[in-house]
Amino acid sequence: MNVDIIGWSHSRFGRMDALTLEEMMRATALDAIGDAGLEPADIDAVFVGHFNAGFQDQGFTASLATLIHPDLRHTPTTRLENACATGSAAIHAGADRLMAGRGRHVLVVGVEKMTHLSSAEAGAILKKAAYLPTEGDLPGGFVGMFGEIAKAYFDRHGDKGAALARIAAKNHLNGTHNPFAQMRKDLGFDFCNTVSDKNPIVIAPLRRTDCSLVSDGAAALVLATGDAARSASRKVRLRARAQAADPFPMKDRDMSRFAGAERAWAQVLAEAGLALDDLDLVETHDCFTIAELIQYEAMGLTPPGQGERALEEGWVYPGGRLPVNMSGGLKSKGHPIGATGVSMHVVAAMQLAGEAGGMQVPGARLAAVFNMGGAAVANYATVLERV
């Protein structure tokens, strides 16, 4: 059974001081339902992606969906959480429900509100997605973890600081075309590659431009199946989906590679019956630039250790063999944890519907999303197709 995305919406990412979490969910959800040409009463179930872990005092946030509209007051609603892959977890659960024959339309809302806290407070909350018994004392929290990952990669393959700066510069330039992005500024390679007052080392070897942003944001989409999908005015198919884990503690793994990501990519391409080169674009999880570099290798664009080549050859740039993060990625767009996975699917759907504006890859027909939680622990890959 096929599951299609038939409507979507995306809030501006950034600071949203004026809106509560509930208001962000409501606005984005209603936009997505409207975009799908539906009424709230048409929705059979809601899946909410919200990391929380302390960003909000309010728990049980799935139930905020009962307040989106009076016609959703009795609609089943469920929260999924899988760290930074929370949004994909919600989409996959929603798609499973439809494929199980339990409804025609599912609403998925991903949301996070983070900017009301100080950097230290936000960092302490994000650190809860590390395996605390062995990683709890690592300086710098999640930046420290990806600093370790960058060091493991550099130790094995040499200093790739310039490659990371290229990724940052690419994604910042791409993000200038994304109306929803938190940071729409072309920083340029030199700025990203130079340690300066404005681009200091956060945790070596990662500079500020190697890190994604703390953000508020929401994204939503409507999934449909069968007749409900057939009658939609435009749709994007979930052609294949895969999820693979890697052991929670980093110490048990070779962190110069993302083995779980490699599995998810291999599985999703096999299920889709496609080769990587069949794809027109990829949205991938650049929570840190080193993550995008290693993900080039996990997706099979280059052998391990040669991810830099994807940049040198121009493959991952607009107009290249496989443009990566035309949206600007988490780097430019922002990274509201629970919203990110939904956002990635939404921008991919926009591309395949030809509605991506300045981000558009001309004629895009096939796209993939790769969204990961923790230090490459929860790995979700989706292939999307224009139908």
Add this chain to the structure above:
Amino acid sequence: MNVDIIGWSHSRFGRMDALTLEEMMRATALDAIGDAGLEPADIDAVFVGHFNAGFQDQGFTASLATLIHPDLRHTPTTRLENACATGSAAIHAGADRLMAGRGRHVLVVGVEKMTHLSSAEAGAILKKAAYLPTEGDLPGGFVGMFGEIAKAYFDRHGDKGAALARIAAKNHLNGTHNPFAQMRKDLGFDFCNTVSDKNPIVIAPLRRTDCSLVSDGAAALVLATGDAARSASRKVRLRARAQAADPFPMKDRDMSRFAGAERAWAQVLAEAGLALDDLDLVETHDCFTIAELIQYEAMGLTPPGQGERALEEGWVYPGGRLPVNMSGGLKSKGHPIGATGVSMHVVAAMQLAGEAGGMQVPGARLAAVFNMGGAAVANYATVLERV
């Protein structure tokens, strides 16, 4: 497509100071896999029910499942959260995945660790499952909320304190036969119906014996479908499943009734093609005795306001027309939030497999579970059948 429970396990509920959350998950999960006659490598996906909301510093707890066994290191794992219905949320998501054709065996683990915190700390965390904008200042947190519910019911139907005491006494007596129960003591009706030093008012009109316990605990089960289920040595079918919400704020509802529970019950019986009287037993969500009383009405055992009759007529006692909470319920068994819904399905499966020991309803063939989150906001009903 049918989904069957083919193996299960249940930890002792109570204080588990010596075990970490990870250790509780591991022991219970491995027991369930073994009970199903499987090896860890046979598991295609894991769904973790864990409320958390601050009970553990560790977030992203789905990923603790990667540490259950080396053969689960790459197995997809996902966390569900729906307050006190978290365990059912995990079961429903796991069943959806199988019905979607995405695997043969799913492991579901529900877990919570609460007793290491003070009552005040635990109460503050549980209160996060209330709608904070209007219920955050209610004295007594969740006890206060169910106190309001009891008041609404008493205002409409008269003082039913004695009915609540009967429920407490019934469930405590039933719990003496449950080897996993936190509290195995026959308190008797008089003790439960009398306010005393040992049974004080917590929040009027609820006495200590009207409230369930703060507990550590874990429960797990293995779901299977198709050939994988057919080859199992014994199995219990998920014959029907339903989920319905009620608006998050209590102020928008008539709290003398549980409208969402009524919907979930009506839906699950319709889907199962059964009448309530076809059931041999029910495990229902007695987080507070008033909840069980109103749930008699939601399931259709009596009209609204007449739930007490189910006790007076003896219907809900062992040997009655519809024994309710033969396990002792949350009242006696304990209520480790994320584990509760899984526990309810496990004890129902034990009954249908004829393995419930002193709790056994002779010849039980059909059972239902009703598990709710928040103040009757997230409502899950399941009909289970011996096959």
